[in-house]
Amino acid sequence: NGEWADWSSWTTCSATCDVAYKSSRRDVAVQPSHCGKPAVGLREEYKVCANLEPCNFKQDCQLGAWNHWSECSCSCFGIRERNRVI
Numbered sequence: 001n002g003e004w005a006d007w008s009s010w011t012t013c014s015a016t017c018d019v020a021y022k023s024s025r026r027d028v029a030v031q032p033s034h035c036g037k038p039a040v041g042l043r044e045e046y047k048v049c050a051n052l053e054p055c056n057f058k059q060d061c062q063l064g065a066w067n068h069w070s071e072c073s074c075s076c077f078g079i080r081e082r083n084r085v086i
Contacts, residue, residue: 001032002030003028003029004027005027010047014049021049022047023045037046064086065084067083
């Protein structure tokens with residue numbers, strides 16, 4: 001029969017404010033034989049991160065400066081691009 005390995009450590013929370021989740025997972029340690037039963041139970045568990053501060057949505061985003069243009073992607077009808085971050 002199949003058997004699970006130990007649970008991994010809990011991940012960090014998916015966000016730092018409002019509602020966030022963390023997870024733990026485990027892999028199959030022993031695969032079942034062709035006549036055996038699969039490992040029973042969940043592969044991954046989730047739980048809510050407690051006591052997070054509310055997110056501050058009243059702050060305006062600030063756009064950074066534009067980066068330099070990229071090189072042309074080819075010699076005919078190529079594409080150049082640039083980006084900036086928030």
